[in-house]
Amino acid sequence: MAGIQLVGNVNNTTAQEVEVNTKAARVVIRPDDFGSLGIYGVGGISGTMAAALAAAADIFQFRWTSTTNFCLIKSVSISAGSVAAMTTAQGAGFNLNKVTAWTADGSGGTTLTPAAGQNKLRTSMGSTGVGSIRIASTAALTNGTRTVDTTAIAGLAFGITTTAGVSYITPSADLFRSNAGDYPFILSPQASNFEGFVIQNSILMGAGGTFTFAVKVIWEELTAY
Amino acid sequence: MAAIGSIQLVGNANSTNPEVELNNLALRDVIRSNDFTYAGSFSAGNQRTYASSSSIGSTVAVTGMTVILNSGDGVVVLVKRLTIGISVFTAGTAAPSSLQLMRAYGFSAPPANRILLLQSQGQLKTANPTPQALIFEHPASTAATGAMFSATAATYDVNPITNQLFMAGAKGTGPVALVMWDWRDTGMPIVLQANEALECQMNVGSGFGTTGTFSGMGYEWQWDEVAPTW
Numbered sequence: 001m002a003g004i005q006l007v008g009n010v011n012n013t014t015a016q017e018v019e020v021n022t023k024a025a026r027v028v029i030r031p032d033d034f035g036s037l038g039i040y041g042v043g044g045i046s047g048t049m050a051a052a053l054a055a056a057a058d059i060f061q062f063r064w065t066s067t068t069n070f071c072l073i074k075s076v077s078i079s080a081g082s083v084a085a086m087t088t089a090q091g092a093g094f095n096l097n098k099v100t101a102w103t104a105d106g107s108g109g110t111t112l113t114p115a116a117g118q119n120k121l122r123t124s125m126g127s128t129g130v131g132s133i134r135i136a137s138t139a140a141l142t143n144g145t146r147t148v149d150t151t152a153i154a155g156l157a158f159g160i161t162t163t164a165g166v167s168y169i170t171p172s173a174d175l176f177r178s179n180a181g182d183y184p185f186i187l188s189p190q191a192s193n194f195e196g197f198v199i200q201n202s203i204l205m206g207a208g209g210t211f212t213f214a215v216k217v218i219w220e221e222l223t224a225y
Numbered sequence: 226m227a228a229i230g231s232i233q234l235v236g237n238a239n240s241t242n243p244e245v246e247l248n249n250l251a252l253r254d255v256i257r258s259n260d261f262t263y264a265g266s267f268s269a270g271n272q273r274t275y276a277s278s279s280s281i282g283s284t285v286a287v288t289g290m291t292v293i294l295n296s297g298d299g300v301v302v303l304v305k306r307l308t309i310g311i312s313v314f315t316a317g318t319a320a321p322s323s324l325q326l327m328r329a330y331g332f333s334a335p336p337a338n339r340i341l342l343l344q345s346q347g348q349l350k351t352a353n354p355t356p357q358a359l360i361f362e363h364p365a366s367t368a369a370t371g372a373m374f375s376a377t378a379a380t381y382d383v384n385p386i387t388n389q390l391f392m393a394g395a396k397g398t399g400p401v402a403l404v405m406w407d408w409r410d411t412g413m414p415i416v417l418q419a420n421e422a423l424e425c426q427m428n429v430g431s432g433f434g435t436t437g438t439f440s441g442m443g444y445e446w447q448w449d450e451v452a453p454t455w
Contacts, residue, residue: 003232003233003234003235003240003242004232004233004234004235005234005235005236005237006234014237015235015236015237016234016236016237017236017237017238017239018234018235018236018237018239018241018242018243019236019239019241019255020239020241022244022253022255023241023242023243023244023253024243024244024253024254024255025234025236025243025252025253025254025255026254026255026257027254027255027256027257028256028257028258028259028260029256029412030412031411031412031413032412039411039413041386041387042384042385042386042387043325043326043384043385043386043387043388043389044384044385044388045323045388045390045428074410074411075410075411079389079390079391080390081321081390081391081392082392083320083321112384114382114383114384115383118328118382118383118384119328119382119384119386120328121386121411121413121414121415121416122413122415122416122418123330123416123418123421124418165320165321165392166392167391167392170391170401171389171390171391171401171402171403171404172389172402172403172404177410179409179410180409180412212321212390213390214323214388214389214390216387216388216389218387218410218411220411220413
């Protein structure tokens, strides 16, 4: 038998091609089938963070409050640098922790939650169902009521010098990334014990000096996964 | 149902059977670009040097640096990648600064006080047509302050799609290579329908290079233009 051809759906007279030499079938990558939902991105920058930021202090919060849809976190990136020079060099770090049973939202900082119709990667997508996104302004965010996983999903260590205006974390540093074929970080729908994630400072910052940081998140929303 | 015998797929014009790997039993695939039908796949960029006297070095909160916009009805523009390179030439004030990527909708006029990047070329394949997307850039003049579109000319999202923070000002800073957008993050490009735009803005923050110059906005946009049904 010579073989059969795989033809399309609407294009049902078009057969898939196979390369002559590598014997590879041609495919094209498409995004997840988001239906009436969509794919979104948001970025934010903190204010000038005061000195002596405590360990385990929240600097970024992402709370998923949909009762029906899944949120697939595709990437979380962070960058940071000094504003006023630290008085003492030290090691530092940021962690990304999953949060569960998030029954009361956090507070403080700057809200980045997209308004209806915004931050979509295509206008025809639906509005995001994310409950709240916030980034610290000058001090740690208020936690709300929730349970933070003991062990972080991701961590990033960096050094602090006594120089002003230098990078602590270079741009495009990933705290988390799920490329095509990787399993994403999934926030599931809950009736009330909502899920989310936070970025926390992992080591007490020195008493002198200030810094600023930026976070960007890209996520998908699907009815099932 | 009783098992049927093996069957083999076969290609289209190439009447070749695809291979299945011996050990991991995976079908061999080769990834192709989008089927852009009658449009094409493009890349364009430029580089400029900005002096401290420009709006970049002042205290303007947000300044539009480069924008890609879809001014036609016949295609949608799939923005696949934007990269920025920055290198400080002469010493300025070392301080945090950032670039942010903002969506704009329903623009009614091209950006004021910006330069249109000529795109007589830029096709990734010679047979592609001239792109329909237009790219404007900051001209390094003080007149080019603020966002590229006025409030009456377009509507922006409140928050950026993405941003990047970096340190600039001190001589020798950088080169900073910023990936502002890469479609491989999600497998989804940023889609621009007619009269929509994507703008990269400098967010000066606490002051950027107020006494120095920098080679800002060595930039590159990569995009596809495809049928609106994509």
